[in-house]
Amino acid sequence: MESKIEQELALPVGVTLDRFIMHSQSAFPYATGELSQLLRDIALAGKIINREVNKAGLIDVTGANGTENVQGENQQKLDIIANIRFIRALKNGGEVCAILSEEDEDIIHTGNDHGKYVVAMDPLDGSSNIDVNVSIGTIFSIYRRITPIDSPATIDDFLQGGRKQVAAGYILYGSSTMLVYSTGDGVNGFTYDHSLGEFILSHKNIVSPENGVIYSVNEGNYNSYTTSTQNYITNCKRKSYSARYIGSLVGDFHRNLLKGGIYLYPATAKDPKGKLRLLYECYPLAFIAEKSGGRASDGFREILDIVPSNFHQRSPIYVGSTAMVDEAIKA
Secondary structure, rough: OHHHHHHHOOOOOOEEEEHHHHHHHHHHHOOOOOOHHHHHHHHHHHHHHHHHOEEEEEEEOEEEEEEEEOOEEEEHHHHHHHHHHHHHHHHHHEEEEEEEEOOOOOEEEEOOOOOOOOOOOOOOOOOHHHOOOOEEEEEEEEEEEEOOOOOOOOHHHHHOOOHHHHEEEEEEEEOOOEEEEEEOOOOEEEEEEEEOOEEEEEEEOOOOOOOOOOOEOOOHHHHHHHHHHHHHHHHHOOOEEEEOOOOOOOHHHHHHHHHEEEEOOOOOOOOOOOOEEEHHHHHHHHHHHHOOOOEEEEOOOHHHOOOOOOOOOOEOOOOHHHHHHHHHHOO
8 A cells, every 4th residue: 555655756747838738739730940949938937036026025126117118107126037047048049030119119029030020028017916815926928920931020019919919828827937928729827836947837728718707997986987887797796696896907908808807907997098019918818718718808809809009008908707798788
C-alpha cells in the first residue's frame, strides 16, 4: 500500500503554458513558432510584473509618479514599471516589430522590423488600486502585421479592426496571478505557480455562462447615463442582482466571465464617446468574450465590428453573458 507522501507525489503537476502552447501550435494560423514565442514573452513579462506587484508596500513602487500619460491620466509608478518591463520583453523576444501602449502617444518601434506581429496593450489596468491591495491586470491584443516584412510598422498595422486579432488576453494579478488568452479557438486560463515559476493550465476551455446575476458598473455616474441604461440598472436592482464593481477592468471582467454577469462602461455626458480605449481594452476583452460564448457591444454594434480611426480611440462597452448584454442594449 502506498504511503500518503507517495500518493501525493503521484499526482500530476499539471500542464504548463509552454507545453500547452507547443501542443496547440498546429492550430495557430501560419504556425511557424513566432506566435508561440510571442505568447511566452508576454507570460515572462507577466511573471516579472507579478514580482513587482508583490513588493508593493515593501519598496517604493506604489502611488502616483507625478506625471500624466497620453490620456491625460495621472501615471502611477507601477504603470511606468509595467510599461518598461513589457516593452523590454517584447523587444528582446524578437517577434514583434512595433508596440502600441496606453502609456505612449505614438508607435513604439522595437528595432525588429523582421518581426511578423504587432502588440497593442494596457500594461497595467487599475494600477491606482495597488495602494489598497485590489486586483489589477494587463490587457493585450496581437495582430499579424500587414506592412511588408523588414519595413517599419505603420498605423495601418494597428488599425486593422478587432476581427483581425490573431490572439488576445489578459493577466490578472490578484489572490493568484492568472493568464487568460485565446488564439481564436476557445479560451484557456493558466494560474501562476510561484514554487515552480510556471503558469499551469487551471481553467481549460472557459465557457461564459449564457446568463448571470452580477452587474458591474460605476453607479456614481448614474445620473449621466442615458435613460435606457438607467432603466437597465434599475431593473437589475429590481431583480435583486448582485452589484460588483471594484474599478479594475480586468478583475471585474474576469469575475463575470467565470460566474456570469455583465460589465458596463456606457457613454456619459462627460465622455459621450465612452472612456475605455478601443484597441487595447475593448477589442481584446470583446475577443475573449466572444470566443468564450459571450458578447460585447457598444450599445449599437458589436465591439469587434467597430472600424478604428486612431490609436487611442474610446468606446462605450457592454460585455459579458450574452443574455445580459442583449437585455442591456435593448433596455
